[in-house]
Structure formats: structure tokens, C-alpha cells
Amino acid sequence: MFIFLGALVIIIFFIVTVFNRFVKNRNVVKDAWSNIDVALKRRYDLIPNLVETVKGYAKHEKATLENVIKARNSAMEVPSTDINAQIKAENQLQKTLRSIFALSEAYPDLKANTNYLDLQQKLNEIEENLERSRRYYNGTVRENNTYGESLPGALFAGVFNYQHFDFFEVDDVSRENVKVSFD
Template sequence: MQAWQWIGVALAALVTGYGIWCYNRLVFNRHRVAEAWSGIEVQLKRRSSLIPNLVAALREYMAHERGTLEALTEQRSAAQRHEGDTVSERGVAETQLGTALMRVLILAEAYPQLKADGSFLALQRTLSEVEDQIQMSRRYYNGAVRELNILVESVPSNLVARPLRFTTAEYFTLADAREGHAPTLEF
């Protein structure tokens, strides 16, 4: 073989190697986004599973707040109906659930006998931990989405991403930025 043929083979091998490397990075980041979303779903399901216990604990103390407790239960059901939906639709439903949960917990502050209830205090601590985990999971997910989206949209990796149908992912955002703070559940 002549020198120009070796250069052609080397160049083809380099381009192929780079294509494989880009493809593997895209696959890695797509799986990281999926894994991060799974982490969010676990925490959202944990929060959702705690709500019936919260409603049961509060029902005996907050008899005249029945409408607020029912609204929380309805928001939980609505959030569960959105489990298979897009990230943005799920975000709206979960934001509404979080708002209803905070409203109930703020109302619970008006009941001093709750402060002495050990099961309520344990539930309150668990909910606070879950809210913190949701925030951390959301940050991790959005970071993974950012990395994938950069690869899908930037040159030269987009030359591999487009033909192989890699797409950008949605960020998990809040409907209202003020809702990004974990509720203070200190009683």
C-alpha cells in the first residue's frame, strides 16, 4: 500500500473510532437520565405512600379541616394518575401535590396536641427527609439532562446523535420557582 492509502485507512479508523466514542457517550448519558428519573420516581412514590398515614394521623385532630385533607388526598390521586406522563406533566401534578401537602402541614401547626404525638412527629421527620431527597434527585436528574442535551445539540457529537435519533430530554422543573424549597416541617 502506498502512503496516501495508509493515511486514508488511518483517517477512516479515526473517524470510526470517534463515532463509536460519541455514540457510547450518548448512550451512557441517556441511561444516566433514565436512572436519575427513576430516583425521582422512587422519592415521589415514597412521599405519595406517606400521605394516607398523614391524613389518618391528622383526621382525628383536624376534624373541621376535612376539606383540606380531602384536597390533599385528591392531589395524591391526581399525581398518581400522571405517573406515566411526560416529565413536564408529572412536574405540574407533583408540584400541586407538594403545595397541598405544605398547606396541610401549615394548618397542623395550629394543633398543639399534634406536637406531642410521637407517630405524627416521626411521620413529619420522614416527610421532611423525603422532600430533601426529592430536591437532591431533581438536581441530579437535571444535571444528567443537561449533559445529554449538550451532547445531542453540540458539534461534533450531534453529527452522531441526529442520525441515530438521540433526542434532548426534558428538565424536571417546578411550576412556581418558590416551590423549590423544601417545606419547613418543624413543630
């Protein structure tokens, strides 16, 4: 009888430990994402100022500026609870932001504008913060996903509503150089 009760206590303890690990991993990932979310909101607030500054110099680049605002608005519309959809929207926004910085190369007066330089510096700071936060987030996602897909976690993943998270990676388009053409 005592052996049976002892084995039952050990099994219950093991199951509780596995459950707690799932909860901990999920909460750490969500906390890491909240750090990214704060930086994204700062970037969203900064983008309209950057676009307005560029507008005065690059009047015939209206489509580029509209694409940046459109990508920003699309990213802001994604519910903050849908991390995977936010990652996709952020990659699109990052791509369009790169086109604004490419415009500065084509307009020397814009590069010399102190407003633009200040906004660009702030955006660079936000991007650096995002990069650090993204690395931390991806580390927490890796730990969460590994635990949920390996033993013993995989045995209980369905029972404990294991949530798989996507990595926040730079897409292949963002790795390419931006081409500015006035043809």
C-alpha cells in the first residue's frame, strides 16, 4: 500500500513539474514579446514624423512614403496577442522602412536635415533595442519549443495546451540591398 502511494505521489509530482514548466516557458516567451512590443510601439510613433520630414524633400516619392504608412498601419492593426502574425507584419514594415533610408542617399539635403538625422538616430536606437529584444525572445522561444517537442514535454503537450511560437527572424527580403531608381 505504501509503495503504491509513494509511486502515485512521485507520478503526481512529475506531472505537476511538467505542467509548471509549460506555464513558465509560455510566460517567459510572452514577457520577452512584451519587451519587443514596447519597442514596436515606440517605432510606430516615430514613423509618421520620419515620413513627414522626408515628404518635403522627396515629393515624387509619394508611393514609397505611402507604403511605409500602410505597412505601419497594418502592423498596428494586428492584435498584440497574435505574436506570429505580428512577426510577419513587422518584417513587411522593416522592408518599407529600409526604402526611406535609401531615399536619404538620393537626397543630400535630406541627409543634412537635423530633424531627419535626429529621427533617424532615434529609430536606430529603437532598432538596436529591438535587435536585443529579438535575440532574447528567440532564445525563450527556442527553449519553449524544444521542451514542448522533446520528452517528457511532448508526452503532455496536448494535455497541457502547449503553444508553439514562431521565431522573430529577419526575412530574406530584408537582407537584400534596397534599390532606388528614378526611372
